[in-house]
Amino acid sequence: MTPATLSAALVDQVPAMQARATTLDAEELFPEQDFQMLRELGALRAPLPSAQGGQGAGTEPGGMDLIVRLLITLGWGNLAVGRLFEAHVNALKLIVAYGTPAQVGRVAAEVWDGHLFGLWVTDPAEHALQLSAGALRGSKGPCSGAGHVTRALVTMSTPAGSQMAVVAVDRTVAVEPKRGVLQGMRACINGVARFHDTPLADDALIGGPGDYLREPLLSTGAWRTSAVTLGGLDALVAATRDQLARRGHQDALLQQDRFGHMLIAQETARLWTTAAAQHAEASQAPAADQVAYVNLARIAVEAACLDAMRLAQRALGLAAFLRPNPVERLLRDLAVYLRQPAPDSVLTEAASHAFSA
Ligand SMILES: Cc1cc2nc3c(=O)[nH]c(=O)nc-3n(C[C@H](O)[C@H](O)[C@H](O)COP(=O)(O)OP(=O)(O)OC[C@H]3O[C@@H](n4cnc5c(N)ncnc54)[C@H](O)[C@@H]3O)c2cc1C
Numbered sequence: 001m002t003p004a005t006l007s008a009a010l011v012d013q014v015p016a017m018q019a020r021a022t023t024l025d026a027e028e029l030f031p032e033q034d035f036q037m038l039r040e041l042g043a044l045r046a047p048l049p050s051a052q053g054g055q056g057a058g059t060e061p062g063g064m065d066l067i068v069r070l071l072i073t074l075g076w077g078n079l080a081v082g083r084l085f086e087a088h089v090n091a092l093k094l095i096v097a098y099g100t101p102a103q104v105g106r107v108a109a110e111v112w113d114g115h116l117f118g119l120w121v122t123d124p125a126e127h128a129l130q131l132s133a134g135a136l137r138g139s140k141g142p143c144s145g146a147g148h149v150t151r152a153l154v155t156m157s158t159p160a161g162s163q164m165a166v167v168a169v170d171r172t173v174a175v176e177p178k179r180g181v182l183q184g185m186r187a188c189i190n191g192v193a194r195f196h197d198t199p200l201a202d203d204a205l206i207g208g209p210g211d212y213l214r215e216p217l218l219s220t221g222a223w224r225t226s227a228v229t230l231g232g233l234d235a236l237v238a239a240t241r242d243q244l245a246r247r248g249h250q251d252a253l254l255q256q257d258r259f260g261h262m263l264i265a266q267e268t269a270r271l272w273t274t275a276a277a278q279h280a281e282a283s284q285a286p287a288a289d290q291v292a293y294v295n296l297a298r299i300a301v302e303a304a305c306l307d308a309m310r311l312a313q314r315a316l317g318l319a320a321f322l323r324p325n326p327v328e329r330l331l332r333d334l335a336v337y338l339r340q341p342a343p344d345s346v347l348t349e350a351a352s353h354a355f356s357a
Contacts (some may be wrong), residue, residue: 162212229336
């Protein structure tokens with residue numbers, strides 16, 4: 001499939017994804033059908049470099065437009081699906097950036113076999129994952145796709161520093177989905193992965209110590225989360241417009257005022273996201289400039305979404321809080337998904353960078 005055909009095919013899937021999203025959220029079910037659809041369309045292998053039969057979506061400058069479109073479209077269809085897909089892309093991007101050709105080839109073959117990758121880098125408060133004497137001990141969490149992703153790129157502490165490794169999520173890893181605790185993004189199936197003397201396969205370590213924390217990739221990848229979020233915002237704006245129109249409020253001045261500001265927030269998020277993608281994926285600018293720009297974009301998109309969420313609640317009133325109104329789920333999913341790491345330092349470091357320029 002060409003990038004244009006793949007994007008168009010995915011757009012065609014959005015109504016079905018949105019229809020499934022209500023049940024997946026209510027019953028906290030992993031979006032199996034959505035990922036089967038993505039597998040069949042070839043979207044899961046689109047992030048692979050062209051040399052591996054992919055389309056470089058997110059891994060090569062030429063694949064930038066495609067990954068922007070895929071992430072926004074998936075967020076529009078179902079934020080949880082978008083988030084899981086984004087983790088798959090993030091893991092593949094890091095493996096392509098830091099792995100050896102043999103490792104990239106092996107991972108590409110697994111993606112062609114249909115494996116979905118997770119990116120498990122957050123450590124729980126206790127028992128952070130460690131590697132010693134060739135075995136993994138400790139936990140990772142929260143882990144999206146718990147019990148469903150079949151490969152994960154994990155970070156662990158080693159005597160030499162923090163390292164990444166690809167692990168097969170099989171019987172050697174105890175994965176516990178934590179249902180009933182998250183307000184939104186419930187179809188992500190977050191959980192904890194516990195490793196009990198799990199042997200690390202030969203040649204599983206990706207890159208060297210400290211590579212995961214290396215800039216610009218550590219920070220610039222945040223634009224992908226913003227893109228998925230923007231898709232969710234698109235869905236919120238569309239649903240609010242439809243519901244206001246159904247009530248006959250399209251000519252009410254104050255509703256127009258609120259909806260106009262939602263459109264401004266939506267376009268603000270779109271402009272920042274697409275420019276951030278350009279800075280992260282196809283720019284020759286110094287790494288510090290790329291990082292600062294994407295950091296500002298992350299906060300701008302967060303602010304735009306929070307603004308639009310407040311306006312949707314005010315415009316629709318109680319209906320925005322009643323299930324199964326899709327707006328109710330979108331507000332919960334967006335509220336949770338917007339909680340990304342360290343927002344204060346992201347903003348203050350970008351401001352500080354502007355002073356030092
Ligand atoms: C739906 C969902 C799925 C996820 N899936 C995964 C996954 O698959 N894999 C994974 O690894 N992680 C996952 N995560 C976790 C995610 O990567 C982040 O770790 C998490 O979202 C961080 O959110 P937080 O609000 O706790 O951030 P924090 O960074 O804890 O921020 C909370 C607040 O504290 C402030 N703050 C932070 N540090 C300091 C400090 N030192 N001093 C003072 N203030 C500070 C921040 O600015 C912010 O205001 C997921 C999260 C979500 C929401």
